[in-house]
Amino acid sequence: MKTKITLLLSLILAFICQGQTIEKFSIDSGGANATAGGIEILYTIGEVNVQELSAGNIQVSEGFINGTMKIKMDAKLFLQGPLLNPVSAGLMNDNLRQNAIIPTTSPYADLATCNASVFSVTGANAIVDWVWVELRAANDNTKRITGKSALLQRDGDVVGLDGVTSLIMNAAPSNYYVVVNHRNHLGAMSAGTIGLNANTASVVDFTNSGFATYGTMAQAILTSGNMALWAGDVNGNNQVRYLGPSNDSATLKTIVLNAPGNASGSNYFPYATYNLGDINLNGVVRYLGPGNDKGILKNIILNHPANPSSNYFPISQQIPN
Ligand SMILES: [Ca+2]
Ligand SMILES: [Ca+2]
Ligand SMILES: [Ca+2]
Incomplete structure (x- = not known):
């Protein structure tokens, strides 16, 4: 009898425990x-x-x-593509926005979204495109602490998803290497660490020629003296290359030949879309014909300060892996 009662109590207890919610x-x-x-x-x-x-x-x-697991940053960068032939000096062209082809969902890994209304702003603060910002560990510049999609204004300001405010990232206030990147430009990293905190937005200005970047010739020098991320990485292999192995021209050609609407398979087809093949970000991917991206790519390569004059010269991204 005692055994039976003990068993029953055990069963009741087990039942109560199972039914208990945390x-x-x-x-x-x-x-x-x-x-x-x-x-x-x-x-x-x-x-x-x-x-x-x-x-x-x-x-x-x-x-x-x-x-306090947040930091605020006023990063600034230029993209070489939309500054090759600027409508307004010192401001990146915003054809992608004007053509209403910038997606409200980021092209980067976090798939961040913004309200379409952020693309209604015009002038110096108009949005050029999405960019990617990442923080790397002070003791290991290959280690990514966090990364985030952001929006880029014509004057170079990197802002949050509202298209206006300073970028906020989820990271403890500390010193970090800062990396900026763009889908068809070569990214760049700060040469040293930068102190970032939650209250005051630190200025991280990649457009300033006095701002040291990691590696050698990590950015293009503009005629204004400012710096810009190298344009032309159509195939996304972290290298800008006109001819030679894994060159971006070949990928550009493939994109145009496979473009919807290019029924005849013409190399001259102007493909109006948001696409990696649009090197100057004018809203059209073009392999041959007026203002083609292939010619733009060739000029970028030939104008590189370290290139004697070879069409095969590769420009490599200067970010440690
Ligand atoms: Ca601005
Ligand atoms: Ca490439
Ligand atoms: Ca283009």
């Missing part, structure tokens, strides 16, 4: 949350593991979130 609680010293453009949620679920998840315009950071 109380939801949060360990959060800062309660940091913020909204920028899309929706951003920060919360803790008491895990030691910290990770970030993104789906659409919702970004979730889980784990122990500290209120």
